[in-house]
Amino acid sequence: MYRFFVEPSQIKDNQICISGSDVNHIKNVLRMKLKEEILISSGEDKEYTCYIEEIGEEEILAHIMYVQEAGYELSSKIYLFQGLPKSDKMELIIQKAVELGVHQVIPVASKRAVVKLDKKKEEKKITRWQAISESAAKQSKRMYVPEITNVMSFQQAVDYAGKLDIVLFPYELADGMKKTKEIIGKIKPGQSVGIFIGPEGGFEESEVALAKEKADAQVITLGKRILRTETAGLTVLAILMYTLEE
Template sequence: MYRFFVEPSQVEETVIRICGSDVNHIKNVLRMKTGEEILISTGETMEYTCYIEEFLEDEVTAHIMYAQEAGYELSSKIYLFQGLPKSDKMEWIIQKAVELGVHQVIPVATKRAVVRLEGKKEVNKQRRWQAISESAAKQSKRMYVPEVSHVMSFKEALAYAKNLDVILLPYERAKGMQETKAIINSIKPGQSIGIFIGPEGGFDEKEVEQSMDEGAKAITLGKRILRTETAGLTVLSVLMFALEE
């Protein structure tokens, strides 16, 4: 069953009015018909099961069959601070991170990042990344679309993460697996978590020191060296398993 997202203002007593780009997607891409059932979320805790009632020129009306509280989301909000990778790797990272339950993705311009995004180029990239997040959220039955923020400097990212309950930093010089397991097991459901992932060249030593000064906990991901597009998803997978209720 296809899922769509709307603003709470689009929900009436028995009808939800779908507008924007989803109208064309429903009509001309999916070629759906009246009577077909769909799922609609307002980004809150309720999920609506509806059937398509009517096609208008610039909107689709969906009749609410029933609403239920859905438990698809993790109790903890997880923030992925991803050092800007080369090529289109960021698109793949965002897609998979959303599938794994991330709350927000924050692209970070670290010292060793080769990619530099500024001005119109950054705006276009962010728009593209947000569209990928929305598509992944629909596919994985998320209750809301995780935000992909503007690109932050490393200093800005640390300041943004300052109020989170836990900050994790996968680092090749971190202590053994037992210490990492203890850190993961100490995280309680409901706590907010930040994951800092470096670009292809990893973090600069000063960036690691600054992270530790702000309370980040260094963890190991095992004896193998993981690519930047694998490391964050590995931590997200571990946290999903540990925190899923």
Template sequence: MYSFFVNPSQIQGNTIYITGSDVKHIKNVLRMKVGEELSVRNGVDEKEYRCAVEALEEEQIVCSLRFVKEEGVELSSKVYLFQGLPKADKMELIVQKAVELGVWEVIPVSAKRAVVKLDEKKAKVKRERWQTIAESAAKQSKRSIVPQVKEVMTMKEAIRYAAGMEIRLIPYELAKGMQKTKDIISALKKEQSIAIFIGPEGGFEESEIKEATESGIVPVTMGKRILRTETAGLTMLAWIMYQLEE
């Protein structure tokens, strides 16, 4: 079943209005017909609105509500991925898969070893592209909300942003003790906020690790092998999802 996001104001009693780019997609790509069923979410709560197409108008799709499904699909904790900017288009893959795995927010981090350097204009364009990918992935994976891709932050800004989060981890190649990592993951509880810091290609510099640990962020190992930046964050998210999934 196809899934779409609308603003809460577009849900009016038993009538739901779909607008924007989804209108052309529904009419011209999916070629949906009157009477066909689709799923709508408002991006605020975990309700799923099952409805049927009632009218295919030029600027909106009018749907009639059939029933509301209130079973939650989100993880019981909010997980924040602080991702060092990778090369090429790797960030697109990271955002897409992180959303599928249940991330709450993705925060791009301009770490010292990041090859990619974005000025304000490029960062704005990239962020808009990443946010579009996040929305598409949220639709595909039937998420209740569209995770936000935040503005690019420096490492200092990212550490400050994560300051109030309860669990803060930074995979580091010199960290030892896989049992420690396992213990932390297995001890995760509902309603916690979890921050994961992933370095770019080449990892974080020692000074960044030092700054992070002095702020209370815990270095952990992910095993004996060195993972690529696009693999490390998704692996951590998969472990967390496995622990928190009900």
């Protein structure tokens, strides 16, 4: 059954009004008809099973058949601070991070990031990345579409992460898997968790020191092997999903 996302304001009584690009997708791509059933989420941990009641030019009305608590989301909100990678790696990272339960992805322009985006390029990238997030959210039965924020400087990212309960900082020069297991094992369901992942060149020592000072980041290791930037964040997310899944 196909899934769509709406804002809470689009739900009134027993009807949900679908607008925007989903109208064209339902009418002309999926070629759905009246009475066909769909799933709708409004960003809450609820799932609306509906059937298509009306198909208009600019909106589609769906009638709510029943509502259920879906429970698909992790109890903790996980924030991925991803150093800007080369080529289209960010698209893969976003797609898989959404599947693994990330709450928000924050692109970070760290010192060793080769990719530099001007304002025009950044806007196009964010639009593209947000569309990938939505597609992955639909495929993986997420209850909302994780936001891809504007690109932050490393300082901005650290300040933002300072508001979270736990900040993990995988670093290739760190050691001590026992300590890493202890840190992750102490994370409790409901706590917000930030993950900092460097670009291809990794982080500079000054960035590690800043994250520890300003965001109380905990430096961890992901093992004896060096992981690519597109692998490292997904590894941590998979570990956290296993640890925090209820």
